[in-house]
Amino acid sequence: MNTDALRGHMDALLLSVLEHQPLHGYAIIEALQERSGGALAVPTGTVYPALRRLERIGHLTSEWATVGGRKRRTYRLTASGHRALEGERSDWREFSSVIGSVIAPRATP
Amino acid sequence: MNTDALRGHMDALLLSVLEHQPLHGYAIIEALQERSGGALAVPTGTVYPALRRLERIGHLTSEWATVGGRKRRTYRLTASGHRALEGERSDWREFSSVIGSVIAPRATP
DNA sequence: AGTCTATATGTAGACTCTCTATATGTAGAC
DNA sequence: GTCTACATATAGAGAGTCTACATATAGACT
Numbered sequence: 496m497n498t499d500a501l502r503g504h505m506d507a508l509l510l511s512v513l514e515h516q517p518l519h520g521y522a523i524i525e526a527l528q529e530r531s532g533g534a535l536a537v538p539t540g541t542v543y544p545a546l547r548r549l550e551r552i553g554h555l556t557s558e559w560a561t562v563g564g565r566k567r568r569t570y571r572l573t574a575s576g577h578r579a580l581e582g583e584r585s586d587w588r589e590f591s592s593v594i595g596s597v598i599a600p601r602a603t604p
Numbered sequence: 605m606n607t608d609a610l611r612g613h614m615d616a617l618l619l620s621v622l623e624h625q626p627l628h629g630y631a632i633i634e635a636l637q638e639r640s641g642g643a644l645a646v647p648t649g650t651v652y653p654a655l656r657r658l659e660r661i662g663h664l665t666s667e668w669a670t671v672g673g674r675k676r677r678t679y680r681l682t683a684s685g686h687r688a689l690e691g692e693r694s695d696w697r698e699f700s701s702v703i704g705s706v707i708a709p710r711a712t713p
Numbered sequence: 714a715g716t717c718t719a720t721a722t723g724t725a726g727a728c729t730c731t732c733t734a735t736a737t738g739t740a741g742a743c
Numbered sequence: 744g745t746c747t748a749c750a751t752a753t754a755g756a757g758a759g760t761c762t763a764c765a766t767a768t769a770g771a772c773t
Contacts, residue, residue, distance in 0.1 A: 496698060499729080500612035502759060504703055511707040521721050527706065534702045541760055543723060548759090565721055565768055586606070587707060591700045593605060593643045594613055597636065598620040598696060608758080611730055630750050650731055652752060657730095674739055674750055720768080728761075733754105740749080 496534045505545050507583035508535070510554065510576055517571035519560075520546055546570055554579045605643045607650070614654050616692035617644075619663065619685055626680035628669075629655055655679055663688045 501508070512518065512526045520543055527535045546568075549555045554576035557568045572580070610617070621627065621635045629652055636644045655677075658664045663685035666677050681689070 496702060499760060500695070500699055501703075502611045502730085503606075503609040505759080507707050508703070515710060515712060519721075520723095530706045531702045534698070535706070538761065539722075540724085540762070540764095545759085547723095563720085563769070567721065584707060584709070586609070587703065589605060589643070590609055591704065593640045594610075594617070594696065595700065597639045597644070598616050598693060600693070601624065603624060608731060611759085614730080628750075629752095647732065648751075649733070649735095649753085654730085656752095672740070672749085676750070715773085717770100717772080719770090722767090723765080725764085726762090728759105730758095732757075734756100735754085736752080738750085741747090743744100743746080 496531075496536075501535075501537070504587070505537075505541065506549065506554075506579070507587055508537075509542070509545060509549060510572065510580040510583060513555070513570060513572050513576070514580060517569050519567035519569045521567070523570075549576070605640075605645075607644065607646055610644075610646070613696070614646075614650065615658065615663075615688070616696055617646075618651070618654060618658060619681065619689040619692060622664070622679060622681050622685070623689060626678050628676035628678045630676070632679075658685070 508527060509523065512523055512530065518526060520539070523546070524537055524539065524542055527537055546555065546557075550557055550570065553573060555570045556573055557570045560567050560569055617636060618632065621632055621639065627635060629648070632655070633646055633648065633651055636646055655664065655666075659666055659679065662682060664679045665682055666679045669676050669678055
């Protein structure tokens with residue numbers, strides 16, 4: 496899929512996969528791929544800066560951990576992040592409904 | 605609606621409203637607004653450059669006309685534009701299905 | 714020992730598109 | 744004479760995604 500079209504929806508995707516479980520960046524990328532049936536191959540150069548941004552604006556917090564000798568930065572939603580996720584879901588419903596109805600084929604006059 | 609989220613879907617919207625009828629830019633903006641029930645207020649600074657771009661890549665052609673003393677540039681789909689619209693529709697179906705399924709709420713574990 | 718793959722994070726710079734703001738001009742109403 | 748609707752256009756700002764590269768550990772395999 497053309498992941499450039501994700502522009503503006505990345506926050507919703509990231510917050511969604513973090514809703515019920517804290518995860519580190521690498522695992523988030525795998526989760527996105529798995530949840531989308533392989534359609535979402537989001538590059539690290541997109542995900543890591545986006546996570547930092549979400550942390551900066553208070554929707555996420557992070558902690559470093561070492562697992563199997565490797566360092567991970569694990570992110571989890573804040574209260575503000577949970578609220579943001581609700582907003583993103585509602586925005587998505589409106590967005591997809593509006594776009595869908597505009598581009599739906601019409602009967603040829 | 606946050607029209608910045610339209611990024612990447614503008615082509616689909618413009619090609620859609622031009623599918624069955626040629627229109628000039630100003631009328632395209634009105635058509636988008638009407639078809640979306642008022643949700644899509646796309647500024648001229650977005651639409652006019654986008655139309656020029658679609659013409660440049662061969663999806664549209666344009667002609668100047670004077671109606672009621674005012675000049676209009678009327679756009680219509682080319683064969684390539686019709687094919688592009690089909691592609692955009694198919695891309696949208698995949699896109700909305702993928703995003704929708706990733707951000708859909710899951711049962712709390 | 715050396716190489717390869719998977720795991721793991723990060724930055725720099727390019728790129729594209731949308732936005733805001735501004736400019737220009739006609740027609741018709743008040 | 745001014746205001747609103749109609750009509751097109753450009754410059755520059757801004758945001759977020761991409762590609763490409765840099766770094767590092769663990770474990771398997773040769």
